[in-house]
Structures are given as structure tokens and as C-alpha cells.
Amino acid sequence: MPLPKAELHVHIEGTLEPELALALAARNGVELPYADTEELRKAYQFSDLQSFLHLYYELMAGLRTERDFEELADAYLARAAAQGVRHAEIFFDPQAHLARGVEMGTVVEGLWRALGRSEAAHGVSTQLIMCFLRDESAESAMRTLDAAKPYLDRIVGVGLDSAEVGHPPGKFREVYEAAAALGLRRVAHAGEEGPPAYISEALDVLGAERIDHGLSCMKDPALVERLVRERVPLTVCPLSNVRLRAVDILAQHPLPAMLDAGLLCTVNSDDPAYFGGYVDDNFHAVHETLGLSHERLRELARNSFLASFLEHDEERRARYLAEVEAYTFE
Ligand code: HPA
Ligand SMILES: [Zn+2]
Numbered sequence: 001m002p003l004p005k006a007e008l009h010v011h012i013e014g015t016l017e018p019e020l021a022l023a024l025a026a027r028n029g030v031e032l033p034y035a036d037t038e039e040l041r042k043a044y045q046f047s048d049l050q051s052f053l054h055l056y057y058e059l060m061a062g063l064r065t066e067r068d069f070e071e072l073a074d075a076y077l078a079r080a081a082a083q084g085v086r087h088a089e090i091f092f093d094p095q096a097h098l099a100r101g102v103e104m105g106t107v108v109e110g111l112w113r114a115l116g117r118s119e120a121a122h123g124v125s126t127q128l129i130m131c132f133l134r135d136e137s138a139e140s141a142m143r144t145l146d147a148a149k150p151y152l153d154r155i156v157g158v159g160l161d162s163a164e165v166g167h168p169p170g171k172f173r174e175v176y177e178a179a180a181a182l183g184l185r186r187v188a189h190a191g192e193e194g195p196p197a198y199i200s201e202a203l204d205v206l207g208a209e210r211i212d213h214g215l216s217c218m219k220d221p222a223l224v225e226r227l228v229r230e231r232v233p234l235t236v237c238p239l240s241n242v243r244l245r246a247v248d249i250l251a252q253h254p255l256p257a258m259l260d261a262g263l264l265c266t267v268n269s270d271d272p273a274y275f276g277g278y279v280d281d282n283f284h285a286v287h288e289t290l291g292l293s294h295e296r297l298r299e300l301a302r303n304s305f306l307a308s309f310l311e312h313d314e315e316r317r318a319r320y321l322a323e324v325e326a327y328t329f330e
Pocket of ligand 2: 009161189212270
């Protein structure tokens, strides 16, 4: 039985496995330049974030109907449950779908069909976080927030993803202010490929409550001190960082140093269909390769529930935390 945990950094479109990508494209008459999964799998060699994003946006073209989004989310939730996930805060990228003529309602209602029955079907509680694409304009982000207004009962917060360098968080100040005024929680990718200054900016200008990735903080001791003091959670994604070459090899990943520094780190999968593993595979990898002890893994699992947006249900959070403390490693 895997360690119970929350997953706080997973892009639902990044859980699109190659088989499902091709099946959806065929079902919807969408042409993809890959004859079969064997040919498609050859495209999973990435040199950086941008090279991954190309394939990520290409394959999601097969997602068109509510049923498609439902199947995608259902497949992820089944896998997550098998990996010990009790609670998942799931990102989605509406602009990538709106650009293809797929409406906000199709995306949200489709995902919700799976999320709404997830507790009963998989024993996984869920929340949805809508991400803005930072390489699109602030105006486009604002229009996307407007389009989401009929669905705010289904969305807990907003995030910021896609190509980081050259797109500092400050560009989205107004849209984050508007999101906060609507009662939405705020997170942002920062410090995946971008400099530590983007992390500070996400905190100061966007009011981010969690930082997704946050790796580059290790270049700035004063920032580390601040993140520790303010107990800002970081959603670290080790296998993603290796596959996108943010670190050369897993053995050189800064996660142990980040934990030693007192940072509130969590471990997550990011885009598991692309990066060679779901969340418990990431836990195993950091145990095997980075030598993190069982008590460190327990700390990471505890952190995942502490960093989650479960304030509306403290009883549930306490139940999940008790499960973490009671867990015995084999
Ligand atoms: O790892 C990522 N980084 C930035 N944007 C993304 N969108 C999907 N996955 C990612
Ligand atoms: Zn991400």
C-alpha cells in the first residue's frame, strides 16, 4: 500500500497517455502526425520546457467533448488512487482548448463528471485550479477568467503555467487581483526555468499562496530564508525536472537540500504521462536515488496535506494527516 498523499501539482492534460491521445484523435477525426503509439513514443524526448510544451499542446487537440475530458480525468483519478493519492488539486489549461473552439463549459463540465464521483469511485477528493497561459496576453487571461464565472462553484483557484522565461508573473497582476476578488485561491509556476526573482514577484505581485516548482530559490539564500519564514509551500516535481533538463540527473536534484533548509516541499508528478511516472513513482525515485529516508517521505506526505486548500474541511485534513502518521513502510 503506497504512502497516503495529496497531489497538488498535476496538469490534467499532462495525464493524457499516448494510447488515449491517439484514440481520442481518431474518435474525433483530428489528424495527428503519428501513425501509432510506437511512432508517437519517439517524440517523448525533451530538451527543455518548450520542447515538451510543443507535444503537450499538439496531443491535446484530440480532446473535444465533455466525454473526452471525463475519460481523461477518470483515467488519472484511477491511477492516482493506486498511487496513494487521497486528495488531488488538479490544474487545467482552458485557453489551450478555447483556442481550438472547445468551450469552457465543455471542459469544466466534462472534468466535473469524473471529479464529482471521484470520492465514491476512487476514494480521492478533488479540487480544480484553472491555469492561465503566461505566454498569452494578460487580456486573454482576463477574458478566460470572465468565461469561467458561471463555473466558479467548481473551481477553487487560479494558477499560471506554460513557457516561463520572458513572461514574469507581474504581467498578470490585474487578473490575479480580479481572481482574488472572486474568492479564488492563487498559485503560480515560478522558478522552474525562470530566476528566483520570478518567485518573489509571484508572492509580492500576484499574492501566490503556493509556488509551483520553485527550484531556482536555491540560488538566493535570502529568498530561501523568506520562504521558510513565511512557510510558503513549494510543489516540487522531481521526474519532471529531470525530463525537462532543469537538473541534469535525478541524483543532482536539490530536493534534499531544500528539505534540509526547512522549506515546505511537496512531491508531485506535473505531467505524468510525459515524464515517466505518477506521484508515487516520484516518491520512490527520491527515496532510491536521492536517499530520502522514510521519515523524509512521511514529511513530504504530511506537507502535501498541510499545503492543500482543504481549509473548508479541516476534519478531512485531520483524517488524512492521521493516516500519514499511522502509515508503516514496508
Ligand atoms: O511543467 C510545466 N511547466 C509549465 N507549464 C506547464 N504546462 C504543463 N506542464 C507544465
Ligand atoms: Zn506544472
